[in-house]
Structure formats: structure tokens, C-alpha cells
Amino acid sequence: LAKTTQPISMDSYEGQEVNITCSHNNIATNDYITWYQQFPSQGPRFIIQGYKTKVTNEVASLFIPADRKSSTLSLPRVSLSDTAVYYCLVGVYSGGGADGLTFGKGTHLIIQP
Amino acid sequence: EAQVTQNPRYLITVTGKKLTVTCSQNMNHEYMSWYRQDPGLGLRQIYYSMNVEVTDKGDVPEGYKVSRKEKRNFPLILESPSPNQTSLYFCASSPLWTSDNYEQYFGPGTRLTVT
Numbered sequence: 001l002a003k004t005t006q007p008i009s010m011d012s013y014e015g016q017e018v019n020i021t022c023s024h025n026n027i028a029t030n031d032y033i034t035w036y037q038q039f040p041s042q043g044p045r046f047i048i049q050g051y052k053t054k055v056t057n058e059v060a061s062l063f064i065p066a067d068r069k070s071s072t073l074s075l076p077r078v079s080l081s082d083t084a085v086y087y088c089l090v091g092v093y094s095g096g097g098a099d100g101l102t103f104g105k106g107t108h109l110i111i112q113p
Numbered sequence: 114e115a116q117v118t119q120n121p122r123y124l125i126t127v128t129g130k131k132l133t134v135t136c137s138q139n140m141n142h143e144y145m146s147w148y149r150q151d152p153g154l155g156l157r158q159i160y161y162s163m164n165v166e167v168t169d170k171g172d173v174p175e176g177y178k179v180s181r182k183e184k185r186n187f188p189l190i191l192e193s194p195s196p197n198q199t200s201l202y203f204c205a206s207s208p209l210w211t212s213d214n215y216e217q218y219f220g221p222g223t224r225l226t227v228t
Contacts, residue, residue, distance in 0.1 A: 032213070032215050034215045034216070036217075038156075041201070041222065041224075042219075042221070042222070043117075043203045043205070043219025043220055043221060043222055044156065044203075044217070044219050045219070046216040046217065046218075049214075049215050049216065087155070087156070089215075091215075102157070102158060102172060103148070103155050103156035103157070103158075104155050104156075105153070105154065105155035106155055106156075
């Protein structure tokens with residue numbers, strides 16, 4: 001079961017690029033990495049997923065080094081509305097069940113004006 | 114509209130009174146899951162289901178039951194609720210069992226208080 005470690009909290013300012021790093025030293029070969037965003041009293045919302053190298057979508061980029069023992073979520077030009085908790089998940093689904101998929105405590109990102 | 118629905122959204126009950134929180138999805142997803150969220154503890158998985166009639170324990174299954182008789186529904190059952198089950202509960206679904214898409218779609222949450 002791949003465990004993840006993230007910073008408890010981060011601060012930044014509007015217009016800045018924010019990078020949140022997640023450590024997953026015992027990631028397995030078949031594991032995917034996914035990131036979610038959660039606002040208070042709402043369900044988490046999927047942001048991005050990746051397996052290796054770099055993935056980019058309309059809201060974020062995900063950087064995964066060759067050894068895959070960590071990953072970095074990059075949020076370009078953040079705004080106040082990006083203040084939320086961000087979760088990194090590492091896991092895989094197989095015929096025997098679903099491994100990983102533990103959200104943990106996440107990173108509380110606070111964006112200031 | 115593709116969505117996951119949960120009912121009720123809010124519930125106050127007393128210790129020992131059996132209750133069921135319903136969860137339904139209209140996206141034909143194979144995978145469904147229940148989580149609870151408590152302050153300072155993040156989201157913890159209670160039970161999950163890979164398909165109809167297939168369920169498995171997550172990290173905190175004690176005191177809960179689930180069933181998956183139909184693909185779209187995944188009810189969470191508390192046979193004898195206790196105050197330590199006061200929490201915010203989320204249901205989620207995902208197509209991941211049949212694809213490499215690991216996106217989970219979450220319901221709006223059910224806030225349960227057990228007195």
C-alpha cells in the first residue's frame with residue numbers, strides 16, 4: 001500500500017505559481033497518481049492524474065520524476081478561489097481489489113490577496 | 114446530468130437507532146466507495162465496491178455495513194450508531210474498474226450527528 005506524505009499547509013499570493021509536492025517512496029509499478037481539490041463541506045473534486053513524466057490540463061500540471069517516488073502538483077497563477085485542501089492519492093485497481101486510495105490529511109493551501 | 118446523489122443530506126439521530134444513508138449514481142460506474150471525514154483526520158475510506166455483489170473493507174469499516182445489489186446504488190448502513198460515528202460522509206463512484214480513468218465523482222455529503 002503506497003503511502004503519501006504532503007505538507008500540512010502552504011501559503012501563497014494571488015497571481016503566483018504554487019507547487020505542492022507529495023512523497024510516495026514505496027509506489028508500486030502499476031500505481032497511478034491522482035490529485036483532488038476539496039472546498040469546505042463539499043466532496044473532493046478530481047484535478048489531474050498521471051503515471052510518469054508530465055501531464056497538463058486546463059487547470060494544473062503534474063510533474064512526476066523518473067523514479068516516481070514523488071510528484072508535484074503545479075497551479076499556475078492562483079487566485080483566492082484556489083484556497084482549498086489538496087489531496088494526493090497513489091494506488092491502483094486490480095482484479096483482487098483496490099489498493100491505495102487513501103486520501104490522508106491533504107495540504108491546506110491558503111491564497112492571500 | 115451525471116451525478117452522485119446522497120440522502121439524507123443532514124441527519125440527527127440517537128445512539129442505537131439503525132439508519133441507512135443512500136447513495137446513487139447515474140454514470141454506470143463499476144466502482145463505488147464510502148468515506149468519512151473528520152476534523153484533522155482527512156478523508157478515510159469505510160467500504161468500497163468493485164462491482165455488483167462485490168464489496169470490501171476500507172480503512173475504517175467497524176460499525177458499518179454496505180450492500181451492492183444494483184450497479185447504481187451503494188447504501189451505507191449503521192446498525193447501531195454511536196456518537197463516534199458523528200461525521201461527514203461522502204459517497205463516490207468511478208469508472209476505473211474498466212478503464213485507466215481514476216477520477217472519482219463525489220456526492221454532496223451527508224452530515225450525521227449521533228447523540
